[in-house]
Amino acid sequence: MKTTDVLIIGSGIAGATAALKLAENPRRRIILVTREEDPHESNSRYAQGGIIGRGEDDSADLLVADILAAGAGASLPRAAHILAEEGPDLLQEVLVRTAGITFDHGKDGDVEYGQEAAHSRRRILHVGDGTGKAIMQGLIAALQKYPNVELLTDATAVDLITYPHHSRDPLAAYAPISCHGAYVFDRKGKSVHRTLAAVTILATGGIGRIFRNTTNPPGARGDGLAMASRAGARIVNAEYVQFHPTALSVPGAEGFLISEALRGEGAILLTPDGQPFMERYSPEWKDLAPRDVVARAIHTEMETHGYSYVMLDLASHMTPARIKTRFPNIYAECRRVGIDITREPIPVVPAAHYFCGGIAVDEWGHTSIENLYAVGEVSCTGLHGANRLASTSLLEGLVWGRRAGCAIEALWSADQEPVIPARNDIPGWDESGLTKDSDPALIQGDMQTIQNIMWHYVGLIRSGDLLSRAIRELRHLQNETETFYRKTKLSDGLIGLRNAVEVALIVSQAARHNRQSRGCHFRSDSVDGGDRLL
């Protein structure tokens, strides 16, 4: 058993930024856990395009207008203002000065701002096309300098410890739900420990892996969302799953993201026989239309004409030398699977990319449960509304990670220290009766079933019939999984499967409930025909 002032679950940009803020106070004790062996591994690690700065002819108001336009009427204006007003300065303070990240500069020595879809200005800071990797290296290195931060790897949070659920006091039933840490599975030692904390922050990232085609790495299976849901937290906007228009469609590299920045630099989408098509779907923005419009346009082209993919042509719009310096990782990965992007177009398909909904939080990252905060992709600040504007999510993780750290620090003062529950107040993890070892083949098979259901029935174009079918099949699978879970020794895969089916149901039910097409939630049977159709 461990005790700490603050338990942070997840070491991506959001969790790491919260930890950095809290660590500034040497009296504060922080435990940061990640289920990965390598603390850099996360969705943050794979971000390519970059993070929003403030461009040369740019302003907070212009950014707010772009966020609200992309959000299709469902973005919370206050959240957009917070991000636009605080984000660019915080980026300089945390990423440049504290984490020592050097964003790309042009030949004139000035910072080089990239362009991305639906941004009215060039304002994206990047480190080649490996921005997330540079950010994670800088943040984790900065954190490791603080002796009051304990970074635990190979540690999978299983469930939040909440009252009244885990309380031994019968009167706790009359109090609001509150969080006191988490049960954490040690992947190497294969045992579950209690980590008791005065405050807990969920920073577990996204849910892309519940879909068959996704740009997300294997850890993005919605663990934090499922834990919060089981604890009774409020979850909002779960139907808004953003599909990225362009993931590589080549065996051996499926899901590898082909950044929007390529279209920002002039790349054009073509049918396999070489015809541009985006002007028919979005005469104003063409290839730089918001993601939902581009993704559905590609989907429609593929469905209508039976294409397996469409093409993205960068070679005709950029010199080979520039392609290699601006997009070195994309160039190398495509080359690895036999495509030379300096000479030929890239086969691409849409893929699940980002979860716009999440655990409802306020301006400081506080959830509907006492002592529980959520930051980054697992949370819903309202910023993204029904559709995320490109490159806002890293900045959201930074801003709300910092804000949660500030809010938690403000809870305590010299004469009011954090209150951590006593060891005897919280029951240990009960493993009695667990006889079976989990079967990886069964877990993998069930996971693939979830991914196929979500892709075919809860994907880019939804309907009431498809969603009802998905919910029926997922409920059956959830019953099977729970029975299996009650009898089987814990493993990281089993924890993930249980969470994935729970999250798949949360998304499907929200999608069936919302009969109005908006942003990235598109229903062919929309009650009003949709806001932005093809």
Ligand SMILES: Cc1cc2nc3c(=O)[nH]c(=O)nc-3n(C[C@H](O)[C@H](O)[C@H](O)COP(=O)(O)OP(=O)(O)OC[C@H]3O[C@@H](n4cnc5c(N)ncnc54)[C@H](O)[C@@H]3O)c2cc1C
């Ligand atoms: C390929 C790709 C490219 C992207 N490009 C961009 C971009 O250019 N710009 C942009 O702004 N956004 C981009 N995004 C989105 C952005 O990367 C994410 O939204 C953001 O990084 C999420 O950060 P986070 O800190 O919330 O979560 P993550 O970075 O995903 O971190 C989650 C953390 O939680 C841990 N975790 C999860 N479950 C558990 C558990 N049960 N127990 C313990 N630990 C757990 C993980 O191990 C990890 O440490 C991209 C995403 C992808 C996948």
